[in-house]
Amino acid sequence: MQQRTKRTLMTAAWVVGHEDGKHILLPCGEVVYQDAEILYVGHGFAGEVDERIDCGRSLIAPGFIDLDALSDLDTTVLSFDNHPAWRKGRVWPKSYMDAGPYEMYTPDELVFQKAHAFAQLIRNGVTTALPIASLFYREWGETVEEFEGAAGAAAELGLRVYLGPAYRTGNSYVEPDGRIDLFFDEPRGLKGLDDAIAFCGRMDGRHRGLVRTMLAPDRIETCTAELLRRTAAAGRELGVPVRLHCSQSEFERQTVSRLHGMTSIEWLESLGFLTDRTLLPHGTHVSPSRLAPGPGRDLEIIAESGAVVVHCPLVAGRFGNGLESFATYRARGIRIGLGTDTSPPDMLLNMQIGLMTCRLAEGNATACRAEDYFDAATLGGADALGRTDLGRLAPGCRADLVVWDLANPDLGQIIDPIQTLMISASGRDARTVVIDGRTVMRDRQIPGVDHVSNAARAQRQFDDLMNKYPLRTFGHPPVEEIFSSTYRIVGKTVR
Numbered sequence: 003m004q005q006r007t008k009r010t011l012m013t014a015a016w017v018v019g020h021e022d023g024k025h026i027l028l029p030c031g032e033v034v035y036q037d038a039e040i041l042y043v044g045h046g047f048a049g050e051v052d053e054r055i056d057c058g059r060s061l062i063a064p065g066f067i068d069l070d071a072l073s074d075l076d077t078t079v080l081s082f083d084n085h086p087a088w089r090k091g092r093v094w095p096k097s098y099m100d101a102g103p104y105e106m107y108t109p110d111e112l113v114f115q116k117a118h119a120f121a122q123l124i125r126n127g128v129t130t131a132l133p134i135a136s137l138f139y140r141e142w143g144e145t146v147e148e149f150e151g152a153a154g155a156a157a158e159l160g161l162r163v164y165l166g167p168a169y170r171t172g173n174s175y176v177e178p179d180g181r182i183d184l185f186f187d188e189p190r191g192l193k194g195l196d197d198a199i200a201f202c203g204r205m206d207g208r209h210r211g212l213v214r215t216m217l218a219p220d221r222i223e224t225c226t227a228e229l230l231r232r233t234a235a236a237g238r239e240l241g242v243p244v245r246l247h248c249s250q251s252e253f254e255r256q257t258v259s260r261l262h263g264m265t266s267i268e269w270l271e272s273l274g275f276l277t278d279r280t281l282l283p284h285g286t287h288v289s290p291s292r293l294a295p296g297p298g299r300d301l302e303i304i305a306e307s308g309a310v311v312v313h314c315p316l317v318a319g320r321f322g323n324g325l326e327s328f329a330t331y332r333a334r335g336i337r338i339g340l341g342t343d344t345s346p347p348d349m350l351l352n353m354q355i356g357l358m359t360c361r362l363a364e365g366n367a368t369a370c371r372a373e374d375y376f377d378a379a380t381l382g383g384a385d386a387l388g389r390t391d392l393g394r395l396a397p398g399c400r401a402d403l404v405v406w407d408l409a410n411p412d413l414g415q416i417i418d419p420i421q422t423l424m425i426s427a428s429g430r431d432a433r434t435v436v437i438d439g440r441t442v443m444r445d446r447q448i449p450g451v452d453h454v455s456n457a458a459r460a461q462r463q464f465d466d467l468m469n470k471y472p473l474r475t476f477g478h479p480p481v482e483e484i485f486s487s488t489y490r491i492v493g494k495t496v497r
Contacts, residue, residue, distance in 0.1 A: 009036040010439075011047060014057040015408060016419040018064060019043045020394040025377065027419065033062055035401035038210070038439035043395045059409040060433065061419040064395050065129025065402040066349040067383025069245070069312045070283045070341025073119045073133030073152070075464045078317060078344050080471075080485060088182055090484050091475035092138060094175045098474045099185065106139040106470050111463055112148045117155035118460050119347070120163075121451050126348050126429030129402040129437045130162040130383065130392060132245060132281070134343060137220055138474070139467060143169040143194045146201050157209035159451070160442035162402065164243060164387070165213060167201060169194025170220040171229045174253075176476045182253065184223065191229050195219075199236050206242070212438060215242050216281075222248035222266050223257045227273055234275045243387060245281040245312070246270075249300065250323075255287050265289050267300035271307070278308035281386060283341055285311035285331070286323040301326075305335040310386040313378065315356035317344040328360040328378075329369040339382040340375070348429035349379050357424060372424040405434035 017031025020043070034042040034051065042049070084090040094103065107115070116133070123131050133152065137143060144167035156163040171191025172184050195217075202215040217237050219225050225233075225246070237244035248254065248266045255266065262269045267288065270276050288300035304311065311331060318324050325331055331338055342352055353375040360370045384393030391399045406423060408416055413426045423431075435443040442448060468485065472478045 007037050008052045009034065009041070009050065010053045010055065011051040012055045012057060012062060012403075012405075014060045014062045014405065016061040017043065018062065018395060018420075020396040020399075025373070025381070025394065031062070033395055033403065035436075035439055038401055040395060040397055040399045040401050042397060057405045057434070061406040061408055061423070062395070063404055063406060064380045064393050065404050065435065065437065066127050066379045067130040067339065067387070067393055068123060068128045068342050068347065068349060069132050069281055069310070069339045069383055069386060070134050070314055070343040071119075071123055071128060071131035072135075072342055072345055072347050073131075074115045074135035075119075075460055075467065076345035077136050077138060077467070078320075080468070082320060083488070084485055088176045088180070089476050091471040093182060093476075094138070094173065094474055095476040095478075096175050096177055097478070099175050103141050103474075105141045106467060107463075109148065113151045113155065114459065115463065116148070116152045117159070118456050120152075120156055120159050120161045121448055121453070121456070122345075123347050124159060124161055124435050124437075124443050124448060125432065125446065125453075126342075126346065126350075127404040127406070127432035127435065128161075128342075128347065128349060129404065129435065130164075130387075132164045132216060132243070132341075134218075134283075134341070135168070137168060137170065137173075139470075142190060143167060143220070146197050149201060150205070153205055153208060153213045157212055159448065160212070160437045160440045162212050162392075162400075162437055163214070164216045165201075165205065166198050166216040166218045166242075167194070168218045168220045169198055169229075170224040171226040172224045174223065180476070184257065186226060188226050188228060191226065192232065195229060195232055195236070199240070202240050202242055206240075210438070215240075217242060217244045219244075219246050221250070221254070222246055222270070223254045230270070230273050230275050234273065234277070237279060238277065241279075243279050243281055244275075244277075245283070246275075247283050249282065249287045250284040251287060265300055267303050271303050276303070276307035276309045278310075278337075279388065280307070280309040281312050281339070282309055283312035283343065284314050284318055284323075286318050286325060288326065301331065301334050301336060308337065310337045310339050310382075312341045312386075313338050313356060314341045314343040314352065315359060316342065316348075316352045319355050319359060320344070324359045324363065327363040327369070328356055328374070329364055332370075332374070337382065337385060338378050339386040340379045346429060350423055350427055350429055350431075353379060354424055372418075372421045375424065376420050401436055401439040403436045404432050407431045407433045
């Protein structure tokens with residue numbers, strides 16, 4: 003007779019269960035899982051268990067699904083108060099292009115930054131991640147070798163990931179007179195696509211299924227029609243998600259209109275790119291919209307195609323952008339998932355900002371509720387990936403769960419646990435994380451990870467990158483002119 007494997011029962015003041023396609027709240031609830039699968043969610047489990055864990059005054063909830071998860075040291079924070087982007091190293095000057103772009107990180111640094119970022123995602127309650135990194139400091143695109151390393155890092159930490167090296171057929175650059183133009187090298191981009199397809203075929207399903215794959219063309223204005231057509235065809239053949247950053251800036255809107263005479267979404271429709279496996283961060287510049295007036299029908303196209311808008315409220319809000327309205331998009335039948343796309347990778351902070359900006363846009367406190375964003379961060383992400391076994395705690399689902407600390411006195415009075423998360427909690431209130439039945443963080447400690455020393459190494463690596471910015475900044479000014487200080491600095495700066 004085969005011996006039964008370990009069975010664990012967890013209890014908490016609150017549990018987010020799932021019935022009839024919707025989350026429910028269970029006071030003093032129980033979650034039972036065996037190996038990587040949830041067996042039971044409810045009250046009074048009658049079966050045998052090998053381990054009982056009482057989480058006390060806490061909330062056990064499904065882990066967050068981050069469809070645009072930071073996987074490097076975030077360079078967008080450098081432009082927080084430093085504008086315009088083309089003068090501050092966010093667009094390559096032609097002089098840097100002519101000299102020959104190079105990799106600003108070593109292979110070891112690339113491996114480290116992904117492992118460090120993956121650990122930060124876990125510490126913020128993310129259990130499934132689709133990594134995103136900037137190509138501004140890369141020679142061209144991401145490499146298969148670094149993503150093989152990323153797969154190993156994710157497996158070691160226990161993070162569930164969808165991986166695929168980013169590729170492109172072009173990039174923007176600044177002419178000596180300040181004009182921004184585009185450079186294209188289609189053969190190089192198509193080679194990147196071929197490499198990504200081979201990576202998908204070789205890596206999908208590795209590490210007991212924790213590692214899945216996707217195709218990740220970088221951003222729409224850096225892609226040619228041929229690259230997008232071939233990507234869409236490959237995505238359908240492989241059955242993997244395809245993520246393309248689009249409808250995210252005024253520069254993109256103007257560039258696509260100039261090159262193709264259409265909006266970004268209209269162009270994608272004409273290429274047959276949009277399917278129910280297409281993920282579209284960020285969706286902030288669509289037409290008709292207050293941000294991009296015009297007669298277009300972008301939202302209708304997205305809804306009809308079944309594509310998913312990946313809503314990233316924090317990074318958008320930092321730069322004065324946002325969805326026309328989260329509530330409006332949902333009312334139009336658009337599928338929405340969430341992404342963090344910046345540092346900190348705090349999904350709760352993203353949800354809080356998203357909820358507030360939606361209510362501001364609608365001028366109505368009832369435009370959306372806490373559960374609408376919680377659903378987007380869990381069920382919305384699972385739906386985007388076609389995974390009914392993720393984003394919920396129910397029998398037969400993967401045992402991906404997060405224990406949120408409700409005993410923290412700084413949270414204030416607990417009303418409804420989800421509303422409390424949306425009002426006063428942060429990613430730092432994630433205490434324990436279980437992914438695929440494995441406890442990957444307990445009491446905010448990840449086995450084998452020294453968070454203090456890793457943070458120090460990340461800062462040194464980040465400082466070194468900042469010191470290289472003059473090489474890739476228009477006019478090559480010194481670092482102190484690229485990145486402004488809030489106030490005049492007196493004395494020596496110490497990191």
